Amino acid sequence: MELDTMLEQAAAQCAKRGAQLTPLRRQVLRLVLEAEQPVGAYALLDQLKAQRAGAAPPTVYRALDFLLEQGLIHKLERLNAFTPCIEAGHDHGAHSHPHQFLICRRCGTTTELTDHEAAHALEAAAARAGFRVERMTVELEGLCAACAKP
Template structure:
């Protein structure tokens, strides 16, 4: 899967994620039903985290009739399979860039365009583990969310700033 903050063919990115999800579900012996696949595709339609109710609205526009419990059960399945992550502060979901590799997420989230990117950084994991160990705390999982401005939005902001200086 491609990085959110880089130029890439997102259609290929999404198709690759769906194919990996199908393959992992088959390997694990679990069903990747049409509804599960549709929810997964909707999550991967962009690199912006999406809420359960946004998913529900989009599903209602399709052939499926889904209720909030159905969407939440589907999201629980995708989380259990390691195919998506939950962005806690946004109460939203995003596709996992490393499915099949059980891990907790670190995300950088742009405050301007709202895109998010999963970051796999050993240093962050080591610091969190070190802090947990120092406090004799048995860590089960963690999610790290880092907010800021992505390169594209920084570039756009600097273009607007430089245009303003020439007036």
């Protein structure tokens, strides 16, 4: 899908929820979408400063918080970085779909999965322990298919 189309869908999704994808938020989302791998907040800030001289860490963090809240991006805790949500255009709400991430420790490639069976298995295991899951992000680290080849 074309980048401008993705940004328009994101803006429409926000508007549907009564939120606004401001020019700054759109710019930060564009940078995350354009990144080939998950990108950290300070890398985003460096890119943003080239276009907005007054950009500061709070500027980026507020935009990222908004994008997370709207379900347009994910934060990968292991990498302390952000990646687009593959389900963002489907308007499930803010990440109400299950998601798992495969993170290659060699090349850094990250793949988002939406495996409902895995999510249900984890929820069932948590329930057996008396725990009610409210939000779930699973990050698996290993080698991607390309890096695993001998």
